[in-house]
Amino acid sequence: MCAIIRALFSLMALIVQKYGGTSVGNPERIRNVARRVLETQQAGNQVIAVVSAMSGVTDNLLKLAKDVSDHPTDREMDVLLSTGEQTTIALTAMAINHLGGRAVSLTGAQAGISTDGVHTKARISTITPKAVQKMLTEGNIVILAGFQGQTSDGQITTLGRGGSDLTAIAMAAAVKADLCQIFTDVDGVFTCDPRVVSVAQKIETISYDEMLEMASSGSKVMQSRSVEFAKKFGVRFEVRNSMNNNPGTLVKEEEPGMESVVVRGVSIERNQAKITIDDVPDRPGIAAKIFGAINRANIVIDMIVQNVSFDGETDISFTLSAADLPKAEAELRKILPELGDSVDLRSQSGIAKLSIVGIGMRSHSGVAARMFSALSDAGINIQMISTSEIKTAVTVNESEIESAARVVHTAFGLDKVA
Numbered sequence: 001m002c003a004i005i006r007a008l009f010s011l012m013a014l015i016v017q018k019y020g021g022t023s024v025g026n027p028e029r030i031r032n033v034a035r036r037v038l039e040t041q042q043a044g045n046q047v048i049a050v051v052s053a054m055s056g057v058t059d060n061l062l063k064l065a066k067d068v069s070d071h072p073t074d075r076e077m078d079v080l081l082s083t084g085e086q087t088t089i090a091l092t093a094m095a096i097n098h099l100g101g102r103a104v105s106l107t108g109a110q111a112g113i114s115t116d117g118v119h120t121k122a123r124i125s126t127i128t129p130k131a132v133q134k135m136l137t138e139g140n141i142v143i144l145a146g147f148q149g150q151t152s153d154g155q156i157t158t159l160g161r162g163g164s165d166l167t168a169i170a171m172a173a174a175v176k177a178d179l180c181q182i183f184t185d186v187d188g189v190f191t192c193d194p195r196v197v198s199v200a201q202k203i204e205t206i207s208y209d210e211m212l213e214m215a216s217s218g219s220k221v222m223q224s225r226s227v228e229f230a231k232k233f234g235v236r237f238e239v240r241n242s243m244n245n246n247p248g249t250l251v252k253e254e255e256p257g258m259e260s261v262v263v264r265g266v267s268i269e270r271n272q273a274k275i276t277i278d279d280v281p282d283r284p285g286i287a288a289k290i291f292g293a294i295n296r297a298n299i300v301i302d303m304i305v306q307n308v309s310f311d312g313e314t315d316i317s318f319t320l321s322a323a324d325l326p327k328a329e330a331e332l333r334k335i336l337p338e339l340g341d342s343v344d345l346r347s348q349s350g351i352a353k354l355s356i357v358g359i360g361m362r363s364h365s366g367v368a369a370r371m372f373s374a375l376s377d378a379g380i381n382i383q384m385i386s387t388s389e390i391k392t393a394v395t396v397n398e399s400e401i402e403s404a405a406r407v408v409h410t411a412f413g414l415d416k417v418a
């Protein structure tokens with residue numbers, strides 16, 4: 001309704017823009033962002049600009065924490081990590097003011113972003129954008145810190161890596177923005193990471209479901225939780241380059257015709273590991289015990305494969321992030337004796353996951369076969385396979401992941417025509 005009234009009575013639009021770490025990576029780039037944001041306002045719009053920490057800053061803060069403590073608490077991590085974005089909002093507002101504009105910086109808490117209390121991966125519970133709206137009405141550009149919020153009792157929280165995307169999309173939903181633009185260091189969402197597959201093409205339009213599957217299977221161009229949020233609240237958004245004016249990728253609800261493309265994109269996820277538990281008795285309760293132990297250690301697992309039982313015994317394998325491997329092994333070793341006498345545990349790191357994603361898979365057959373034969377022709381061995389309605393994923397040796405991505409990309413006709 002707000003958007004319609006704005007459109008009827010003036011040309012003024014309310015625009016939320018987000019600039020990622022590389023886009024604000026040094027003073028010159030912050031000045032570039034300041035110019036772009038100011039120009040957007042001067043074209044007759046109200047602007048909220050969400051900014052990330054300058055590139056490398058969040059990683060450095062994580063390293064600093066490790067340097068002073070083996071087990072920093074999650075609460076203190078959030079107090080620390082939120083400073084990255086706080087630095088950028090102040091610098092961006094200063095740069096805009098220097099250009100003669102009027103900008104005010106706000107932390108997540110000041111902007112009314114409330115979250116639950118799960119430090120380092122908090123979920124947004126409500127947004128009360130009163131302060132933001134007041135500042136916009138007074139003619140200010142609002143520069144908002146990405147990636148952070150506050151609990152109901154005033155604790156600082158952060159929203160998980162890449163969480164500035166979520167701040168932008170959630171704020172766009174809360175203020176009913178006319179446009180939400182995610183500015184980054186590439187021209188949009190590509191058919192594969194363009195740094196891995198140089199012939200990848202920019203995708204013009206992609207459905208929420210495809211973007212969500214790509215993001216959660218390793219295409220880190222968008223944080224997957226932010227896409228989930230956008231889908232739930234119907235926030236259409238564009239992914240664009242902060243260094244040029246090229247049209248980007250529009251992420252929106254599915255529409256007729258989108259299914260004609262079998263595979264929209266290819267994702268890769270490195271640093272995966274596999275655990276296999278051999279010779280477990282084939283009886284009720286075993287899987288529950290194994291995954292119960294993993295769950296208690298707060299470890300997220302991905303693919304699970306259980307073999308057909310032979311002589312009353314079977315084996316179970318699953319993948320997880322390599323960083324979680326030591327913790328998972330330690331937890332599982334504690335319960336191994338409860339599973340049976342001959343039970344054994346093996347683990348392997350150095351594996352990676354390759355996924356193909358597309359809503360066209362629902363209506364096309366032979367998709368998995370085409371993927372497997374491309375890998376076979378390249379002599380690449382598939383270790384595990386999993387499928388869902390719009391995704392087929394395999395694990396391979398990490399050393400082969402880039403060539404695997406290239407041959408599969410070519411096999412589905414995704415390569416840019418020279």
Ligand code: ADP
Nearest residue numbers: 020021022184185189190192193195219220221
């Ligand atoms: P920002 O700091 O702007 O949030 P990110 O580093 O989080 O940027 O995301 C942009 C990066 O995502 C690109 O530089 C690119 O290497 C990577 N990426 C991975 N998969 C894709 C893809 N399918 N399309 C575009 N970029 C991708």
Ligand code: ASP
Nearest residue numbers: 052058147161162163164
């Ligand atoms: N600075 C945070 C990170 O590096 C959040 C973000 O950039 O979106 O993950």
Ligand code: MG
Nearest residue numbers: 020162220221
């Ligand atoms: Mg990002």
